[in-house]
């Protein structure tokens with residue numbers, strides 16, 4: 001399992017400095033939550049900020065669109081070095097259309113599920129989606145406490161299908177063993193990384209042990 005830092009949980013006042021604190025050696029890509037104040041109440045980054053980070057930072061981005069109408073963001077993200085874009089299953093009507101649009105740009109496409117959504121209802125997308133992300137807490141400032149119950153029925157929902165599995169929300173070091181047992185491939189971590197005195201050392205320790 002690989003750990004990815006989520007820049008939305010860093011100090012928004014000091015993005016450049018925060019990127020310096022995590023360096024670029026000990027993780028695969030930078031996780032960016034784009035939140036629009038509509039799909040969820042909080043607002044994080046706009047596309048202009050994403051483009052400016054791109055100009056000054058070399059690793060790929062995994063982008064998590066926590067927005068209404070994610071289809072409006074896809075073209076703009078084309079040249080920003082995204083390795084994967086997640087759209088929320090609750091955010092638009094025609095999910096397969098948006099996933100195919102992302103893939104047509106040569107970017108991997110994933111579905112993200114809020115804690116209340118049941119993966120079983122999205123099995124029809126298993127042939128299209130490259131990955132599934134489970135929100136392991138409610139998004140935004142709603143406590144964001146890791147809830148293991150979100151992952152209770154994933155084996156049943158997945159059946160024989162082997163999809164790349166991600167988790168995001170409230171993940172702490174103490175949850176990593178449980179997540180490995182659940183065969184999670186990527187765990188996104190925000191506060192657990194950026195609230196540390198030396199986040200780069202932490203990434204080195206958990207990703208390279």
Ligand SMILES: O=C(CO)[C@H](O)[C@H](O)COP(=O)(O)O
Nearest residue numbers: 006009140169170189190191
């Ligand atoms: O910001 C978020 C949702 O709004 C995400 O949950 C974030 O990527 C992870 O943050 P944390 O690990 O601090 O819960």
